[in-house]
Amino acid sequence: MDVFKVTTFNLQQLQNQIRHKTDGLSSTTLVLRRGQVFTVAINYEGRAFDPLKEKLVFRIILGPMFVNVPVSTSGQPSLTQWSAVLDRTVTGLTAPRALSVSLSSPASASIGVYAIEMRVEARLGVKTHSVGQITLLCNPWSQADSVFLQSEDLRTEYVRSDVGVLFKGSPYNIFPRPWSLDQYERGILDTCMKLLQLSPQHQADMRRDLQNRSDPVYIGRVISAMVNSNDDKGVLIGRWSGNYSDGVNPSTWTGSGDILKKWAETQFSPVKYGQCWVFAAVMCTVMRALGIPTRIITNFNSAHDTDGNMVIEEYYDETGKKLSVSDDSIWNFHVWVESWMKRPDLGQGYDGWQVLDATPQEMSGAFFRCGPASVKAVYQRKVEAQYDVPFVYAEVNADVHTKIVRNRTILSTSVDKRRVGALIVTKSPGSTRMQDVTSQYKNEWGKRNNDKKDKNTVSSSKGVAVSLKLLKPPVLGENISFNITIVNNEATPKQLKKHVNAQNKVYNSNPTATFWEAHDDVKIGPNETVTAKHEISFKDYMQKETAEDSLVNLAVVIEDVNSQERVLASEEFNIRSPTLTVQIQNESSVIINAPQVATVSFVNPFNTAVSGELTVSGSGLLEEKAQMKVTIQPKETMKKPVSFTPKMAGSKMLSASLVLMNPPTVLHGFTTINVKGQT
Missing domain, CATH: 2.60.40.10 (Immunoglobulins)
Structure with missing residues (x-):
């Protein structure tokens, strides 16, 4: 008796992946985007398929969950639920016969690795075949997807591009840092999917985790926690101490591929070591691989507000040495990512870019992670909006209270409302240039004043003002040259003491020991302005540990001998390495x-x-x-x-x-x- 007998399946990897814009992504499975049709060829022998005699049913399996999808012989594929429609029958007298089926997933399907089976139900019995595996990703090309991005150029930049450039340094001496995102490297996509599988959420409740993976907000929170290893089997250990002998110096990483491969090859042992730009760049790779549009952001003069009062307190002694008294700090730069997604949980108006930060700084919902915090909510100071909006708001908007102290007594205080979040940048789409996005985070009051180069002029007394200005951007191997300008605002001469202090600094914390200082007496006439030039030699500031750039905190305190009033000016800057x-x-x-x-x-x-x-x-x-x-x-x-x-x-x-x-x-x-x- 002539029977219909399925022999093999063809997942048509090349055509499907080109159509789904996943070509180039390397995986052991077929890689697809949700909310889009893909075709499967069913090869068979014997008589032609007869829908009156056989029923074909696909089973789509994700972990413990599955959905049965009967093959329809007419109609259109659905984009709101799993569906399967028979395209056409291909027959040949000698060639093997094939059916083509168009399958489609809903645009809200969970991302993950699915198994597909197909049952042939006939009068004489049921036969089940394994079709293969698919990896399903988010789909910024589908209007129904919550990560939909309107512009093809931006989809190319923020999902498909593996060219990374991030920015480091200080607001007036910025340097671009190349980073290879590597999402097309062999095995990287499978490793990114493994991040989700190894998360505490998946281990604790697999079904719930898989259901929640339909939502990029949830995915962002999971990945933000998994890129650092602080409370899970995450990818990277952070270290800022300067001793990296048992691992890799963060400054020497050049791309995400080496880090993710090392994590996978060591049975998911955390990789040593990362700092903020490494955490952010790896997170960017993972999110782009998962289909969520993502870009790397640098915030210059980024506040780390540990007590949530939106104020950073800095302390100096009377000789201009910065003291490590407060847990608060200002990072010369801090790097995070923004991912593009809808925010139905926040109500109208908060869709678009969301801050996600994988650098372990503070706990958020029992894990070291941050975000997604809506950039629009940060701009509007909507601090009740989840997730972590107050923390991000402080990073870009905190006030800085600078105090000069002696024996725990405060001698003077000044307030700076402009220093934090001086400049917020990302890579321009389609080029390696810098794009200023400060105005997306801060309103007019919060924006920096571009023209005021000697922005550190501080005058806490009517009598004397002081400013400190670098004469040129410092470069490794050259002397650091700077001017200190003192202005006597009164019509009487003054006897002053000048204290200048330079300290080494790690970008994310308060400075360490003084490596250079100068102290002298200054006589200044009525309403006079005095400028003194200083130089710090290369051998004075040469760093001990390998780093891309050396950071310095430079401060001057002017003391009026008679009135005992003091004024301070400070500047934190980087010494750039030469470029190749x-x-x-x-x-x-x-x-x-x-x-x-x-x-x-x-x-x-x-x-x-x-x-x-x-x-x-x-x-x-x-x-x-x-x-x-x-x-x-x-x-x-x-x-x-x-x-x-x-x-x-x-x-x-x-x-x-x-x-x-x-x-x-x-x-x-x-x-x-x-x-x-x-x-």
Whole structure:
């Protein structure tokens, strides 16, 4: 008797992934976006399929949950529930026969790894076949999805692009830092899905976790906690102490791929070590891989308000040394991410960009995580809005109360309402330039005054004002030059004492020991202005630990000998490392699968020979990183050619880093390349 017999299934990976814009994502499964149709071919032998004799039913399985989806022979696929529609029958006298079925998932489906089975129900019995596995992601291309983003250019930038640039330094001396997001690297997507599976929420209640995964707000909270390892089997351990000998110095990471692979390869042991930009960049990779539009944000002069009073208190002694008295601190820069999603839980008007911060700072709902905090809620100071809006509001808007103290007695106090959140930036879509997004967080009152370069002028007495100004942006290996200007506002001469103090600083905390100071007496005439130039030599400030940039807290206290009044001016700044230059030989003709050569060059500005390790990497350009030891004589130019063969079309980044031992610093350089497809 001639029977209908299913033989094999074809998940049509290439066509489906191109249609779903998941091509390039590497997984052991078919990768799809929710709320969109995909096709499955059913190969069979024997007689043709007869819907009157056989019923085909797909079973879509996610953990302990499943839905049965009968194949309909007519109608359109649904985007509100799982559906399956028979497309057409393909018959051939000699060729194997095939049915094509269009399956679709709802735009609110949970993201995760699904198993698909198919039952053939006939009069003589039921036969169940395994079809395969799919990984279902969010879909910013679908209007019905809560992460829908209107612009194709922005979807390309914030979901598909693996070119990362983040910004570090201080508001008036910013440097771009290349970062390879690596979401297309082999195994990365599967590792990102593993993050969800290993979360405490999934371990505690699998069914509930899987149901909640339909909501990007929930996903963001889970990932924000899982990127740090503070209370789970998360990815990264944070360390800011300077001793990284049992792990990797955070300044030397160049991309997310190495970190996520290391986490997976060590049976999900946390990776050592991360700092804020590392946590944020890894979070950006995971969220983009999951289909949620995400960008990296830097907030310069970011307040860490530990007691929730929206005020940061800073203390100096009378010689200008900053004291570690308060738990509050101002981070020279802090890096988090914003993800794009609807916020039905907040009511109207709070959709769009949401702050998510994986750096472990404060607990939020029993875990070290932060967000998603609606940027619009931060702007409106809607501090009752969940999640963590007050904390983010303080990061960009806290007042700074600076006090000069002696033996616990406060000698003077000044208030600065503009310093915190001086500048908030992200990478511009389609380029590596910086985009200023300060006005999305702060209203007119909160915005910085761009023109007021000597912004640290502080005058807490009518008698004397003081300002401190760097003469040029400091660069490693050069002296730091600055002017101190004192103004006598009164018509009587004054006898003053001047105390200048420079301290080393880690970007996220109060400064440590003084490494340079100057003290002298100043006589100033009636209504006179006096300017003194100071210089700090390279050997005075040379850092001990390897870092991308050295940070300094510089302060001056002027004391009126007669009135005992004191005024203070301070400036926190970074000393930039020199940069590497990365150039492509034939930049206009970079074609997929065609060999190319790049040259990394660097002029040694130091008076001594330097040596270290040069690493060149590029996702989609280099299979393996190129690594080489280099030694460069004083004032010599290093030129190192690196061969690469692009494997993916589109905008790609080739980045280089040079870790020097003496002086201990990390240099970076990068270029973006537009790889053309084969014609």
